[in-house]
Amino acid sequence: MTGEWTLVVALGVIAIAIRAAGPLLLGDWKPSRRAQRTLHMVAPAILTALVVLQLFTTGQEYRFDARLAGLAAAVVALALRASLMTTVVSAVLATVIARALLGQY
Structure with a gap:
């Protein structure tokens, strides 16, 4: 197994352990109404x-482009x-049209 896959497996095991630790350690504890x-x-x-x-x-800069039309x-x-x-399709179509009009591909 390469180093990358070893890292992926290790991170997966750590994520599962962290996810399982909550219910095991806290049990039936309920947060307060305000915390909820x-x-x-x-x-x-x-x-x-x-x-x-x-x-x-x-990247590292602010940019306003065709994505705003989709939003x-x-x-x-x-x-x-x-x-x-309908919402997703309209956002995609607006972005595609704006990119075509602005020459952004």
């Missing part, structure tokens, strides 16, 4: 940060209460 509300807000905040990072940066189309589709498939 906070924890429910963490995932959307992290997802939003990742989307913004991917949307507005390229705008998705926001409009969501505001109109479109289905998930």
Whole structure:
């Protein structure tokens, strides 16, 4: 096994061990109501940060390009209460059209 695969397997085992440690160590412990509300807000905040990072940066610099058209189309589709498939397709089409018009391939 090469060094890379050894690292992948080791990280996989570590991830499984960490995931299993929570229920084993904490058992039936429940966080407080305030902690639960906070924890429910963490995932959307992290997802939003990742989307913004991917949307507005390229490498080490900020960049505004055709991806904004896709985001705008998705926001409009969501505001109109479109289905998930319609939202995704409209975002993809808007991005493709904007890239064709701007010459970005």
